[in-house]
Every structure is written in structure tokens, then in C-alpha cells.
Amino acid sequence: MRTLPGWQTALALVRAPDAHVIKLDELLFFEIDRNSENSPLLVLRAQMGESLADSCVALDDATLEVLARPGGEPLILGCGDQDTPFEPLLDLLARCGLACGLVAPVQQGEGLSGCLVGCSAGPRSFTPADVAVYKLLASFLAVALENDQLRAETDFRFSEAMSLETVSSALVEERSLDAILSLIIDEAMRLLNAQDALVLLLQDDDQWFQVRARKGQGLQGLTRGRLSVLDSLNGMVIRTGEPLVSQDARTDPRANQARARRLNVGTVVIAPLNIRQKTIGTIAVHNKREGYFGETDVAVLCSLANQAAIAIDNARLFRALLGARDEIERKATELQQLLVQTLNIQEDERRRIAADIHDRVIARIVGALYELETCTQLYRRGERLDDQLQLLKELLNEAIDRTRASIYNLWPATLDHMGLVPALRELLSHQAARSGLQHSVQVYGTPYRLRPEERIAAYRIVQEALNNIQQHGAARGVEVTVRYGPRRLRIQIRDDGQGFDTEQVMLSPPADHFGLIGMRERATSVGGTLHIESTSGRGSQVILEIPNREATAGMGE
Incomplete structure (x- = not known):
């Protein structure tokens, strides 16, 4: 039991010769605790002898009214009194073999802090002088307790300020969330003079708490890393967003009493962890070593809870920042590799076009020149030129066709002159001619004009998808659906091939799927999105x- 320093001074006064004239066998100081769930309590704080162990008595409104009467006059009560507001107190003393002689209120400032109870072993009477001395003793005790509380409050506030400064420094200097939370619950246990503390974070399903940090011998029974939110004091704090005090969780109807008994949780104070008007968890302190948790304890724990919430939020933001940085670095690497790959593709395309022109176009033009020379010689000899002229015509037509094919591979002229849908039909026809791939193009909605960059992006994405189908898909047919909606253009390319594991492909090195990366980058460049399902x-x-930003409804391409 806590013995207040001020009580020692009062006890010395009681033992003085002038105080012995009262002839009391026991002297008790009860403090009023207004934080109990059902009603205020008279809690035994100090005693002259050893008559009582830690005890408390329920205090009703009638008893409070009697104690708070103006003047602070002591009351003379006897064990035989009936229907007295102090009957529960008299019953407690009677069980200990004591009779209550005098009860004096102890005032601190304008409030009632408790009462001084003088007891004798049996019934007796008191003179007006005894009552006056007892009133003086109660007044002296009130002054001594007030001075003691002022000193304790000063020391406590200084300690609280030092703790908050320590935690604030850790928020700036320490990056480990575990270390910061450990420091916070250490300070909470020290300032609130408690045995156990823990930090609980609400999980995504809002049904369970994650035990993020804990300390104290009493929590050894907490074998799992999570606790249920339902039917618990911490869950009530989550729902209300307000702090909570329980003087005995083992009997509190609001609590999970079975869990409280298993963890040996008695007195409890809980504060919410609030971030931007949202409660994300709680910090709970258990089992105050002396007495019960009060308003000061709640205020201190709320301050530490705010610090803990800041630390948790900072940790989450830091993780998000690291994730964003890694994603940016990954994107930068992919884009760098994509740029290199694009340059390589451009060079390969130039070599292919050069070889195509050299092998297919120039060769036929040179052949045509040879045939023209032959025609010249035959003409000079007066011979017929029909066969040579026909061959010359075929060679020139083939050169024209090869030149057109090369130009089409560089840029589909149909896209500019006739629009996206005719260009896609032409693309699929050429693909079918080369590979035998069956195809269909379905168009829904009223086509509208796309910006040039949107047209070429859509065309190249479909072209790359068809190339992938031909090279890797082992498909027999492909369906292309173009849907012009009021808000977006939607193009769907579906094949009946062997498919692939999209997650495995996207996790592979970028060099293995540059085509897919390029398709997504093209879509992003025009504000669109690309989804691949396989x-x-x-x-x-x-x-x-692709969003319909500047489209004009009803205008064809």
C-alpha cells in the first residue's frame, strides 16, 4: 500500500502528547477515487497501525453529500448506528474489530480528496475538545497532502517533459520503429508506475490486433502475436476513438474477462493511436503498482500515444518512400534497357530494310536493265521483243511491289489516309498472308477522330501483339474487337494459342519481355492503360x- 509522505507528518502529529488525548486505537486515511466504473470508491491510502490490508469501500451520493458539507465538521459515528450513509465503511471496520469514532473530510483546494477516519476498539464518547483537535488534525493532513501533491506534481511534470523530449529525439534520430515503440512503452510504464504495457495495431480486416510491442512479466501468457478486437477494452477504444480506464479488467463487463484473468490484467488505462482522424491501434498500460489510474495518467498516456502514432505513421511513409524509390529505380532501369533495345531494333530495322532493298528491289531493277540491254540488241538486229518486254515488265512490277512493302513496314499510309480500323484490317490481312493466321475484326460504336499519337500508339500495340502471337503463341486464330465508347476507346486482341504465365514473365529480366514493356509504355504515353490476361x-x-479526351462524336476517320 502506498504511504503518502504527507501522512508521515500527520502521523507524527497524532503521536504527539496533545493528540493522545483523543485516545484513538487506529487512524486511517481514505482517498476518494472517482474513476471506478460503477461508483466512486473510498480507497485506503495510509494507516497508523496494521488493522487493514488494501481496502476500498463503495461511496454513494448520500455519503459524498455528507462529507462535502460546508465547514468540514467531523462526524461522530458508532458501530450501532443504523441507516447511516457510512454503513459500508462501518461494516468493514467491524470485521476488523474496530469501531468508527470520528470521520472528518479532507479538503484540498475547493475539492474533496478523502476522509480521515479515527477508530477505537469499542464504543466511546467524544468531547467538543476532541472534535476540535480532530478537525485540526484533518486540516493539517489536508495541507500536508496538498504540499506533497504539489511537490509530486512538479516532479512528475518534469519527468513527463523529459520523457517526451527523449521520445521526440528518438522520433528524429531513430529509424527503427521497434526501438521507438520499446522506448515509448518503457516511459509509459515508468511515468504511470505500471507493470506491463503493449502497443496493438489494427489489422486490415479490422477483426484482429497485431501485437506490435510489449513489455512486462504479466504479459508472458500472451503467446500469440495477435488479439481479437471483439469484446475487448481495446476494441472499445478503437470504436470510440477515446481513452478508457478500468480499475479491474478481470471483473469489468466491458472487457474480455477470461483473457484478462489469463494475462493477470487488473487496472488498465488505454489510449488510442490516431492518425489523420483515424484510429489505427491502441497503447495499453496494465497493473498500476500503487492505487488506480487517474486523469493525470490518461493525459500522459495520450501524449505518448500521439508520439507512438507519429512514429508508426513515419515508419509507414518511410516504407512507402523506399518502395516508391525502388519502383522508380526499376522503372528507370527498364526504360534505359528499353531505350537501348529500341536503338538496337532501329538499327536492325535499318539493316533489314537495306538488305530488303538490295536483295529484292535493286536485284530486280538490275535484272530489268539487263533485259533492256538485250532488247536494245534485238531491236538493232530487227528481231521480235515481245518476250523480253514482258519479262522487263514483270521485273519492274516486282520492284514496285517490294518497294511498297518496304514503305508499308516503315509507316502504314492507310493509317493516315483512312484511319485506325482500315489500317488494322490491312495489318491483319498482311499477317494472315504471311502466317496463315485466321482473323476477324469487330467494330462497335461510332468511330471518332483520334489524335495522331493515339492512332499510331494503338496501331503499334496491336502490331506488337500480333507479332507476339505469331512468334510465341502457337495460335490458329485471333479476334480483334474495337469498341468506341463515350469515354474511352477499347481494343481487345484475343487469341486461341498456348498462353503464358503473366506473373512469371513480368518478374523475369526486362530483356525477356521488352515487347510487353514497350506496349505498356506506348499506352501510358497517350494516357491509356494496358492489361494482359493469359x-x-x-x-x-x-x-x-485510351480515354476519349478530344474526340468529336460522329466524325469518321
Whole structure:
């Protein structure tokens, strides 16, 4: 039991010769605790002898009214009194073999802090002088307690300020959330003079708490890393967003009493962890070593809870920042590799076009020149030129066709002159001619004019998808659906090939899927999105969506 320093001074006064004239066998000081769940309590704080162990008595409104009467006059009570407001107190003393002689209120400032109870072993009477001395003793005790509380409050506030400064420094200097939370619950246990403390964070399902930090011998029974939110004091704090005090969680109807008994949780104070008007968890302190948690304890714990919430929020933001940085670095690496790959593709395309022109176009033009020379010689000899002229015509037509094919590979002229849908039909026809791939193009909605960069992006994405189908898909057919909606253009390319594991492909090195990266970058460059859906053995589906920003409804391409 806590013995207040001020009580020692009062005890010395009681033992003085002038005080012995009262002839009391026991002297008790009860403090009023207004934080109990059901009603205020009279809690035994100090005693002259050893008559009582830690005890408390329920205090009703009638008893409070009697104690708070103006003047602070002591009351003379006897064990035989009936229907007295102090009957529960008299019963407690009677069980200890004591009779209550005098009860004096102890005032501190304008408030009632408790009462001084003088007891004798049996019934007796008191003179007016005894009552006056007893009133003086109660007044002296009130002054001594007030001085003691002022000194304790000063020391406590200084300690609280030092703790908050320590925690604030840790928030700036320490990056480990575990270290910061450990420091916070250490300070909470020290300032609140408690045995146990823990920090609980609400999980995404809002049904469970994650035990983020804990300390204290009493929590050894906490074998799991999470606790249920339902039917618990911490869950009530989550729902209300307000702090909570329980003087005995083992009997509190609001608490999970079975869990409280298993963890040996008696007195409890809990504060919410609030971040931007949202409660994300709680900090709970258990089992005050002396007495019960009060308003000062709640205020201190709320201050530490704010610090803990800041630390948790900072840790989450730091993790998000690291994730964003890693994502930016990954993107930068992919783009760098994509740029290199694009340059290589451009060089390969130039070599292919040069070889195509050299092998297919120039060779036929040179052949045509040879035939022209032959025609010249035959003409000079007066011979017929029909066969040579026909051959010359075929060679020149082939050169024209090869030149047109090379130009088409560089830029689809149909896209500029006729629009996206005719260009896609032409693209699929050429693909079918080369590979035998069956195809269909379905168009829904009223086509509207796309910006040049949107047209070429859509065309190249479909072209790359068809190339992938031809090279890797082992498909027999492909369906292209173009849907002009009021808000977006949606193009869907679906094949019946062997498909692939999209997650495994995207996790592979960028060099293994530059085509897919390029398709997504093209879609992003025009404000669109690209989704790829595929399952091994069940074909693939590419969905491109481009917002309809400046489209004019009803205008064809």
C-alpha cells in the first residue's frame, strides 16, 4: 500500500502528547477515487497501525453529500448506528474489530480528496475538545497532502517533459520503429508506475490486433502475436476513438474477462493511436503498482500515444518512400534497357530494310536493265521483243511491289489516309498472308477522330501483339474487337494459342519481355492503360483503353 509522505507528518502529529488525548486505537486515511466504473470508491491510502490490508469501500451520493458539507465538521459515528450513509465503511471496520469514532473530510483546494477516519476498539464518547483537535488534525493532513501533491506534481511534470523530449529525439534520430515503440512503452510504464504495457495495431480486416510491442512479466501468457478486437477494452477504444480506464479488467463487463484473468490484467488505462482522424491501434498500460489510474495518467498516456502514432505513421511513409524509390529505380532501369533495345531494333530495322532493298528491289531493277540491254540488241538486229518486254515488265512490277512493302513496314499510309480500323484490317490481312493466321475484326460504336499519337500508339500495340502471337503463341486464330465508347476507346486482341504465365514473365529480366514493356509504355504515353490476361494452355488477351479526351462524336476517320 502506498504511504503518502504527507501522512508521515500527520502521523507524527497524532503521536504527539496533545493528540493522545483523543485516545484513538487506529487512524486511517481514505482517498476518494472517482474513476471506478460503477461508483466512486473510498480507497485506503495510509494507516497508523496494521488493522487493514488494501481496502476500498463503495461511496454513494448520500455519503459524498455528507462529507462535502460546508465547514468540514467531523462526524461522530458508532458501530450501532443504523441507516447511516457510512454503513459500508462501518461494516468493514467491524470485521476488523474496530469501531468508527470520528470521520472528518479532507479538503484540498475547493475539492474533496478523502476522509480521515479515527477508530477505537469499542464504543466511546467524544468531547467538543476532541472534535476540535480532530478537525485540526484533518486540516493539517489536508495541507500536508496538498504540499506533497504539489511537490509530486512538479516532479512528475518534469519527468513527463523529459520523457517526451527523449521520445521526440528518438522520433528524429531513430529509424527503427521497434526501438521507438520499446522506448515509448518503457516511459509509459515508468511515468504511470505500471507493470506491463503493449502497443496493438489494427489489422486490415479490422477483426484482429497485431501485437506490435510489449513489455512486462504479466504479459508472458500472451503467446500469440495477435488479439481479437471483439469484446475487448481495446476494441472499445478503437470504436470510440477515446481513452478508457478500468480499475479491474478481470471483473469489468466491458472487457474480455477470461483473457484478462489469463494475462493477470487488473487496472488498465488505454489510449488510442490516431492518425489523420483515424484510429489505427491502441497503447495499453496494465497493473498500476500503487492505487488506480487517474486523469493525470490518461493525459500522459495520450501524449505518448500521439508520439507512438507519429512514429508508426513515419515508419509507414518511410516504407512507402523506399518502395516508391525502388519502383522508380526499376522503372528507370527498364526504360534505359528499353531505350537501348529500341536503338538496337532501329538499327536492325535499318539493316533489314537495306538488305530488303538490295536483295529484292535493286536485284530486280538490275535484272530489268539487263533485259533492256538485250532488247536494245534485238531491236538493232530487227528481231521480235515481245518476250523480253514482258519479262522487263514483270521485273519492274516486282520492284514496285517490294518497294511498297518496304514503305508499308516503315509507316502504314492507310493509317493516315483512312484511319485506325482500315489500317488494322490491312495489318491483319498482311499477317494472315504471311502466317496463315485466321482473323476477324469487330467494330462497335461510332468511330471518332483520334489524335495522331493515339492512332499510331494503338496501331503499334496491336502490331506488337500480333507479332507476339505469331512468334510465341502457337495460335490458329485471333479476334480483334474495337469498341468506341463515350469515354474511352477499347481494343481487345484475343487469341486461341498456348498462353503464358503473366506473373512469371513480368518478374523475369526486362530483356525477356521488352515487347510487353514497350506496349505498356506506348499506352501510358497517350494516357491509356494496358492489361494482359493469359493462362497457360488457354490463350491470351490484351486489352488497350485510351480515354476519349478530344474526340468529336460522329466524325469518321
